[in-house]
Amino acid sequence: MNAIEAGHLFKRFGTVTAVNDVSLTVREGETFGFLGPNGAGKTTTIRLLTGVLTPDAGTVHITGIDIHRHPLDAKMQMGVIPESSTVYGDLSAEQNLHLSGKMYGMPRALRDERIDEILSRLGLSEKRRNQVRTFSKGMKQRVSIACAIIHHPRVLFLDEPTSGLDVQSRRLVIETIHQMNEQGSTIFLTTHNIEEANTLCRTVCIINKGKIVAQDSPERLKKMFDTTQSVEVSFDRNVTRDLFAAEGILRAEPCGDKWRLYTDNPDRVLKYLVGRAERESLGITSLTTSGPSLEEAFVQLTECA
């Protein structure tokens, strides 16, 4: 069964079409990445999928339940971590979790058990009785995630869950996503972090200007852009861009103390660089090649759309 099925979703705000004929399918147990530049329609799409907003047209089914005909049944199947939305600052972490558990109809004993487990897993046990308003952003986000997973949802929606977090909190969030997925939850993740999508997701969908421009596995998406392989080189002294005006080098970009050279023929570029360095008595301090990146695929897809 598909965990999420959206068909021909449309949403307009005044004259702006935020979501334009979006259809997508997420299989049960899958980790699905939803990428797009700012203002592409990611958050509006996730709000339509979670029943927060009503589409102007189109359908959404969560585990086979039509969210607009049976919103409560459908919402019982899911946990949501909205973008920039927070938990109640006047309540403690524990009280927020109890509130969330009550919303999903969990009995007291089960809530107590799950709250102990989740707070311990997310490193919040010691602060469980502190008001959330005194927490750091990372800790608030952990409480937010705890509220969304307390009932073991079959589908977990996360809207930019790691945005602006410190390294520890980010790792905890990613670990929790992994764990939830291993325990059988389907993950729908929107993110700006392309590397995150690359490592976490089995399928990636890219949205731009309200329309889906690509949907495939990260590796297949990268292969669509074979011309975006690159060679990274650094020398023992500064060089100018002129050095890279050679056949086979499509684009040269400074990258810290290195240069990244985009090419469709890495072999040719490597030979050119070694020969040129020898002729000009340049020492090569590092030289690496890398395949097409998801980031490049993302940039190309969202630029050309």
Added chain:
Amino acid sequence: MMEIPLFLRGILVITGKNMRLYYTKPPVLMFGLLFPLFMFFAFFVGRHLDLATFFPGFLAMMLFFTASSVGPLITPWEKREKTYERLLSYPVTQDSIILGDVAAGAIFGIGISMLVWIASALFVPVAVTDIGLFATAFVLGTLSCAALGVLLASPASDSPPNVMIFSNLIRFPLIFISGIFVPLQQMQGWALALAYCSPLTYLVDLFNSAMSGASVFSPLFDCGVLAGVSAGFILAARVIQKRNLVKGM
């Protein structure tokens, strides 16, 4: 169908959440408790008025202020604190949120007004001639006033102070045209016409009927108006909040 128990549970949980979070918020305490008390002191104390005569009006005013002070705060506060979207993503609908907000206001109104009534009974001879009607007045009064509070918050943005100011712009004039300070029997002309437009008038009249047996309208008519007004306010709040959501969060 699972939806009805889920819907009712959503209302209960939201009501509990509102009671825990919003009853002690300064705007609720100020506009729900202190203002009606100050109004009472300003108009009744030291003026050698027959307190027993004016008590139904005072009780209606207390109930009106308390029950209608919680609703205007909740949605703007949740939008400002960015908890509203999370709330909507739980297994609740906008209707359960509205009804949970109304219930929280109504319970606050009933609780405080009951306390005031019991405390006042120690000092003022406030007899109740029809206890059933008195209880009905309490329930319908708090329901209609709480629904008004929620309606006042419906067109709101994410600024609680703006909504409280707006709600007081509506609430204050109502207490002067509803037979609280000037009995309905003594009103004439445009003042009487205005009084007929205020739902609070019918609550005052219903309390008069329950406490002294003297009323301008029949109790059934008063009850009908209050029930109709409550339903109208809730429906209007529903329409406005749904329209707001169509425009975005």
